[in-house]
Amino acid sequence: MDWLSRLFEMMPVRGRLDLRCSYGAPWRIEQGPGEANEIPYHAVVGGSAILEDPAGGKPLRLETGDILLLPGNPRHVMHDGGGAAPLKAHNRASLNFTISENLGSDARLDLLCGHFSIAPPHDRLLRNYLPPILIVRAGAQQAGERDSAGQQLAGLVTLMRGETADDHLGGRAMLNALSTAMFALVLRLASETGDAPCGLLALAGHPRLAPVVAAMFNEPARAWTLPELAQLANMSRATLARQFQEKVGRSPGDLLTDIRMTLATHELRKSSISTGAVAEAVGYLSEAAFQRAFKSHMGITPAQWRKAAQTSATIDDLELAKRAEVMSRVEDA
Numbered sequence: 001m002d003w004l005s006r007l008f009e010m011m012p013v014r015g016r017l018d019l020r021c022s023y024g025a026p027w028r029i030e031q032g033p034g035e036a037n038e039i040p041y042h043a044v045v046g047g048s049a050i051l052e053d054p055a056g057g058k059p060l061r062l063e064t065g066d067i068l069l070l071p072g073n074p075r076h077v078m079h080d081g082g083g084a085a086p087l088k089a090h091n092r093a094s095l096n097f098t099i100s101e102n103l104g105s106d107a108r109l110d111l112l113c114g115h116f117s118i119a120p121p122h123d124r125l126l127r128n129y130l131p132p133i134l135i136v137r138a139g140a141q142q143a144g145e146r147d148s149a150g151q152q153l154a155g156l157v158t159l160m161r162g163e164t165a166d167d168h169l170g171g172r173a174m175l176n177a178l179s180t181a182m183f184a185l186v187l188r189l190a191s192e193t194g195d196a197p198c199g200l201l202a203l204a205g206h207p208r209l210a211p212v213v214a215a216m217f218n219e220p221a222r223a224w225t226l227p228e229l230a231q232l233a234n235m236s237r238a239t240l241a242r243q244f245q246e247k248v249g250r251s252p253g254d255l256l257t258d259i260r261m262t263l264a265t266h267e268l269r270k271s272s273i274s275t276g277a278v279a280e281a282v283g284y285l286s287e288a289a290f291q292r293a294f295k296s297h298m299g300i301t302p303a304q305w306r307k308a309a310q311t312s313a314t315i316d317d318l319e320l321a322k323r324a325e326v327m328s329r330v331e332d333a
Helices: 003-010 123-129 149-163 171-193 200-204 210-218 226-233 237-248 252-267 275-281 287-298 302-311 317-332
Strands: 013-025 028-031 038-046 049-052 060-062 066-069 076-079 090-093 098-101 106-118 134-137
Touching: 003 171, 003 210, 003 252, 013 171, 028 106, 038 149, 038 171, 066 171, 106 149, 106 171, 123 252, 134 149, 134 171, 149 171, 171 200, 200 210, 200 237, 210 226, 210 252, 226 237, 226 252, 237 252, 252 275, 252 287, 275 287, 275 302, 287 302
Parallel strands: 013 098
Antiparallel strands: 013 106, 028 076, 038 066, 038 106, 049 060, 049 076, 066 134, 090 098
């Protein structure tokens, strides 16, 4: 299985469209931060926009076909770039989504706004290994690249735009499902085109490092050594370690541990699998060693996590994590 498919198998992701914006200049959008486990997205389906860099860097221009993800989940500002005071926007609810619009008539923006929810603690893996701002330019793909991820992504956004044109039967379900698929296609396109300057996508997009990432995702239980991983990349151990440090700020061992813990929390939700079996599945020779590693990484024991997951199946995943933390403090006391 490829690494991205494996990641989505281990880590539940839900997409949701929140808003369709239809603005004429001058306009301004201020959003965020969202909930702790959310990644906001914006898809420009018409017009253009200026994103003020949340980190204080140079403003970024977004064109039709561009999709913006904000894994850092910051407060962020987008505007038309003209500098005039924005016209007041008004929201109106449709059956399946909300439309925000103003009375402006020039340089109109058509924007889909939503977010991806990643169940804790799986959001740690993405937040640690994705860049704080990720932009993919699906509209910039060449017409001849019919089967490229960019063309697929552009087609998906076109479907979303069509669903927001009217309140179709099943529209909310369709829009949320398409949003979830968008997340996978954005990560695919970023890894294929090298648009991610750092993080997991930069590793996966590197022709010599990609086999290392794939190996760790596909065989997390294997006792990988640095020389083995370096051989997969056809690099020296020092070069491999340096490449990981430059691209993600972590070692290959750190990534392997994060993958193992992500898989472990996923497997612990299954009541039919013992803790010892989970330990073996993620590469620990003894249940005791797994218990120590899990507690060190997650802050709670596997039993505490499993109890919280099993007794809180109907509550929001964020609340699940809060309950697990409370249980940990009670048991430690």
